[in-house]
Amino acid sequence: MRFTDTLPTPSAEALAHSEQLARRIRTAITANAGSIPFRDFMQMALYEPGLGYYVAGSHKIGKEGDFITAPEISPLFSQCLANQCAQVLTTLGGGDILELGAGSGLMAADILAHLENIGCLPTHYWILDLSPELRERQHQTLQKHVPHLLERVAWLDRLPDTPIRGAIVGNEVLDAMPVDVFTLVNNERVIRHVATADDNFAWVNVDGFYTSEFNPALPAWLQSMADSLAAGALLLIDYGYEENDYYRPERSSGTLICHYQHRVHDNPLIYVGLQDITASVDFTAVANAGLDAGLMLAGYTTQAAFLANSGLEALFIAALQARPENQYKLAQQVRTLSLPSEMGERFKVIALCKGFTSELQGFTLGDQRHRL
Ligand SMILES: C[S@@+](CC[C@H](N)C(=O)[O-])C[C@H]1O[C@@H](n2cnc3c(N)ncnc32)[C@H](O)[C@@H]1O
Structure with a gap:
């Protein structure tokens, strides 16, 4: 993914x-007296019925789209997540999985295939x-992938009700x-x-030197989410930081970025409906809202x-044994998912539980809850 100031011209x-x-x-x-909060602009750009980036027809995720996500990089990612789900389901004596924002559906397919392999299918997989x-x-x-x-x-x-x-x-x-995007003016957030x-x-225009969101x-x-969970775990994976890191003084332009055909830039006001607009996640805010x-x-970990x-x-070893000819490809996938310079540390995983007190296996080593 390249940060750029030149973008391909969209078709007519x-x-x-x-x-x-x-x-x-x-x-x-x-209708709103000449301006709308950026939040409303982003809502319309991404989700306006029939027209927004995520609700209209373009390809978005994957090689032919605008950006690529971990489940599209390797099934190993979804298999790991499936292992964590399996622990939750086994501890609860069975249950369901609900996936939010399922993209191309590949993560759902790979999770289900792996859970079938290890004999731990959920009763329902809701999307x-x-x-x-x-x-x-x-x-x-x-x-x-998994018609059966x-x-x-x-x-x-x-x-779900x-x-x-x-x-x-x-x-x-x-x-x-x-x-919401804000600029600090006399230490007050101006939306x-x-x-x-x-x-x-x-x-x-707002005069100030520090903008974030x-x-x-x-x-x-x-x-x-809490109301939708009777017992079990909410597992969210995304790129982002803890509050101290998110709002550190040097990050004075915030984290808002746009993706268009595998280019990254920072102007969300162009190409409306054609490009993805995204902001890093403040995991401290997620944890506090969850609590x-x-x-x-x-x-909470990387x-x-x-x-x-x-x-x-x-x-990885099992995949290699099954298809030795894929060695290079598999090693490359593991690197992309795990290396600190790739997705390994920029992306975090947070788990919030209800009626579930067993230690989650995905966080046994390297838990960073103390940083939140
Ligand atoms: C960046 S894509 C990620 C897709 C997929 N999870 C992946 O990893 O490839 C974001 C997805 O989240 C969905 N989404 C955004 N807000 C949502 C919400 N409140 N509830 C459910 N899905 C949502 C979008 O429609 C889109 O499918």
Whole structure:
């Protein structure tokens, strides 16, 4: 992934789509006296019905899309997560898995295939995604990889009415939630707004030297997670930092970035509906919101440590023995998932539990809860 100031030009069709969404955002801006909080802009850019980045038709995740995620890099990632889910399900004497924001559906397929191999299938595998286009793709992926397990999979339109016993998992879901951007003025947070400027969008100016962001929806979202869990673990994987690191003085422009065709840049006000907009996760805020919602903080560590604790080495050896010709490819996948310079330390895993007090195996070594 390259940080860039030059981007490929979208097709005429893509630009027309973007213009349609831009018109709708301009209407919202006009209706709100000339500007909207960035949070609302991001909500519309990503999730405006029929037009937003995640709800309209483009490919998004994977080689032909805009960015790649851990489950797309290697099945070993999902198998490790499956091992952690297996421990939860076994301890509870069975149960369900709910996956949030399931992307292409590959993680669901690989988790189910691995749980079948180790004799620990969940009764149901629920998927909750905000994107109708991705739901269709998820169905196709599961149909291709694990057709015989499709009967256990069901898509939800909202969180389950009856709280589940088992595991709720989400990879890179938190970073796709709209954030408020703020600039410090006399040590007070001034929430940043977006206005129109000719045919484009522009930030409403605020004078200050420190800009960052936060996710205002976290408390309500974690409360809804806690309400959806009767017993078990919520496992969230994402890139981000603890509060001290997130808001350190040198990080004075925040963490907001955009992905377009495997390029990374920092202007969320262009290519509306065509590019991903994302902010790093403040894991301290996630932990605090979870605790306030009645969950127990059961673990926090780097992706590298979580994968190592969850059996990565044994899974790697098994994959190698099954397909020795894949040695280079598999080693490369492990490096990408685990090396500190790749995803290993930038990505973290947090576990929040309810009615579940056993130590989670994914956090036995290298637990960093004390840093939150
Ligand atoms: C960056 S993608 C990650 C997809 C996938 N988990 C992966 O790792 O490839 C973010 C996904 O989260 C979904 N999403 C965002 N907010 C959500 C929410 N509140 N509930 C469920 N899904 C959500 C989006 O629709 C999108 O599918």
